[in-house]
Amino acid sequence: MRNVATVTLSPATQGTTVTWAMDGPSPLIAKIMSLFFDADTMIGGDFAQGLVNLKAIAEI
Known part of the structure; x- marks a missing residue:
C-alpha cells in the first residue's frame, strides 16, 4: 500500500x-x-512511541 x-x-x-495521520x-x-x-x-503503539520521540527531539 502507498499512503x-x-x-x-x-x-x-x-x-x-x-496530529499524525495516514491516508x-x-x-x-x-x-x-x-x-x-x-x-x-x-x-498504535508504534505511532505513540513516534510521537514521544518527536516530543523529545522538539524539546531539546
Missing part, C-alpha cells in the same frame, strides 16, 4: 498539539483484513 503520512502542528495553550487507498485485501485485525491495536 501519505501527515503531521500537523497546532498551537495549544501549553505547547503544541501534534490512502485501501485495496480489497486490506478491507478484508480490517474485518479481522484492528490496525490501532497492531501499530
Whole structure:
C-alpha cells in the first residue's frame, strides 16, 4: 500500500498539539483484513512511541 503520512502542528495553550495521520487507498485485501485485525491495536503503539520521540527531539 502507498499512503501519505501527515503531521500537523497546532498551537495549544501549553505547547503544541501534534496530529499524525495516514491516508490512502485501501485495496480489497486490506478491507478484508480490517474485518479481522484492528490496525490501532497492531501499530498504535508504534505511532505513540513516534510521537514521544518527536516530543523529545522538539524539546531539546
